[in-house]
Amino acid sequence: MFKKFILTLVFSFSAALWSSTSFAADCSGEKASGGAFPQQYELSEYEGLAGCTMSFSENPNITSINATIRGNGELGSVTDRLPSEPLVISPYDSIGSYGGTFKMLSNATEAGTSDLLSTRHVNFVRFSDDLQQIVPNIAKSFEWNDDYTKLTFVLRKGHKWSDGAPFTAEDVKFWYDHLMMDSNIREKPYGYLLVGGERMTVDIIDPQTVVFNLPAPKPGLTAMFANSYCQGFAPKHHLGQFHPDINSGADALAQAAGYENGYDVLKAYYGNSCWTDTPSPLLATPDKVANLPSDVYPSLESFVTIEDTTEGRKYAANPYFHMVDTAGNQLPYIDYQNERYINENEIRILKLVNGEVDYKAQSLNLESVPQLMDGSESGEYNIQIKPGVGSAAFSLNLTHPDEAKRGLFRDLRFRQAMSVAINRNEINDVIHYGLGTPQQYIGFSPRPDFVDSKWSQHFAQYDPELAKSLLDETGAVDRNSDGFRELPNGDPLVLNIDFATQGIGGGEVELVARYWNEVGVKTNFKEITPDEYRSSQSANELDVGAWKKGMPLALIMGEGKLFVPPYEDYFAHRNAMLWSEYIDSNGDSGVQPPGYAYDMIEDIAAFQASAIGSDENKRLGEKLVATMTENLLFIGTVAPPFPVYHRNALGNFTEFTTASYEYYRTYPYLPQQWYFSN
Secondary structure (H helix, E strand, O other): OOOOOOOOOOOOOOOOOOOOOOOOOOOOOOOOOOOOOOOOOEEEHHHHHHHEOOOOOOOOOOOHHOOOOOOOOOOOOHHHHOOOOEEEEEOOOOOOOOOOEEEEEEEEEEOOOHHHHHOOOOOOOEEEOOEEEEEEEOOEEEOOOOOOOOOEEEOOOOOOOOOEEEEEEHHHHHHHHHOOOOOOOOOOOHHHHEEEEEEEEEEEEEEEEEEEOOOOOOOOOOHHHHHHHOOOOOOHHHHHOOOOOOOOOHHHHHHHHHOOOOHEEEEEEHHHOOOOOOOOOOHOOOOOHHHOOOOOOOOOOOEEEEOOOOOOOEEEEOOOOOOOEOOEEEOOOOOOOEEEEOOOOOHHHHHOOOOOOOOEEEOHHHHHHHHHHHHHHHHOOOEEEEEEEEEEEEOOOOOOOOOHHHHHHOOOOHHHHHHHHOOHHHHHHHHHHOEEEEEHHHHHEOOOOOOOHHHHOOOOOHHHHHHHHHHHHHHHOOOOOOOOOOOOEEEOOOEEEEEEEOOOOOOHHHHHHHHHHHHHOOOEEEOOOOOHHHHHOOOOOOOHHHHHHHHOOHHHHOHHHHOOOOOOOOOOOOOOHHHHHHHOOOOOOOOOOOOOHHHHHEEEEEEEEHOOOOOHHHHHHHHHHHHHOOOOOOOOOOOOOOEEEEEEEEEEEOOOOOOOOOOOOOOOOOHHHOOEEE
């Protein structure tokens, strides 16, 4: 049963003031109680609580590891490489040991990779492991003004990029102004980096202090930074030399390296988004990468890419990473990460059963658990079953290129029919072993208290006779008595569900296809790769979308994409591509959305600007759910738990609170402290 996740936004805090103390000894990993945040401390805070003085140690292999990072110079001492106030992590179980290579599987480049990305991810802040509060990470502290229109981050003095260059507030402003808001990099800014559709401004107060100025209140911005893969900084010293707005000689520098212009280099290094798993120059421009100052742009993450091929990636520990354990050992403990790509689900499962992988959660569904459990003893691994966020959802393409299909899909009665044709209880019993919750998709996951429970069951009853009656009303009837219905214009009505197991289990798709066939809507299904799915979705070619969908209240306060066409992003579930195009082009192209789509755009902006828990906030949230659900833009089925796999030898691996992309997988659970215990 889902735990109710409650966000406590920590809007400001200050360092504790310590009286003069004579520290007893060097810190040796003692547990300390009374810190401001769970599992972590600022250095002075920890030393005061533990009564010790910390000295720092490094991975004995760090020199050879650093040699694999092309572009890095010789290393100074670990004290010189760490910030003056490193973030101290209290290990879950024990001080770890250095060494080893972390083995993991993804589906393909940019497909199924967020699992591994989350193990090295950093941002200004993160969610604590109980998901109850937002805590510092890259930022030493953060603070809101009274009306949530100014968000101030204080960075760590002496913090360095993975190549040893200083990390400062300049890198934050460069990222926002010259990458995210530059149409040459990204044609359309991410919605979560805007406020009510308007851009923010970024002011540098001093090298360690940066302020985001918002045109209207948006208290959920901190939650966005706590869960999003979009890091709020980029290395100006490195990428800026190829940006024409920063360096007038950027194009000449790029051309000397064999690229067309500076933006061409930025595309090779950075892509067109914050997604740090886009192909690096090692893969994007392998014939030219030797002419660049480094293979990849410098990082603040715990690992740095050193190999990027069509077979997978390899990463080396960042010699300048900002975390230490309570004994002063620089993290991460593990030397390397090795990510291999395997698109076939059966082969991935077999490798997990054989114990060939150290950790896996993404693309695992509950239907694979019996096979995984059977092999857990011989494979020496453990399976956690944890609640997810949201449910599997199906959607009809509301801007389908075939106008006859588009017209039928936009008929609400057709969507209602397809919803009540689904036997959610059977899906739960057969596919999810009775562990899930049959429900309608309502946007918020889990349902907040201010949302009427009726919406979770709106047209979610199993009623095939009602489905047939509604289909008859749409004009989709069986004209030739072959048992299947035709479109209202007489053309064949055939639905094709192309799905990827990264987004939904095959067993559930098969059952839904059977239910729809049983009410006379001929439905075929086929498994494809995530890349194929996303390409077809982006090209507006899918009949039916099929992917997990949902987001908790705390994150919706910072990210409104569930309620704005096309109703999510490239990596997830979208069904109104041409509505989005119409809005973006001011009506010059695309398909005009109905009035309720515009209502939701206005309502989500107002919802995010309202005070959390206020009457206005609750009213707008309820309205968003009502509009989304009444129109059945998405058809939910069952909200299941999900498996989390890890080898027994992986030390300091804790119990997850949730298995979900929405809380960015491993990011709340401090994976930099993982180590190999044997």
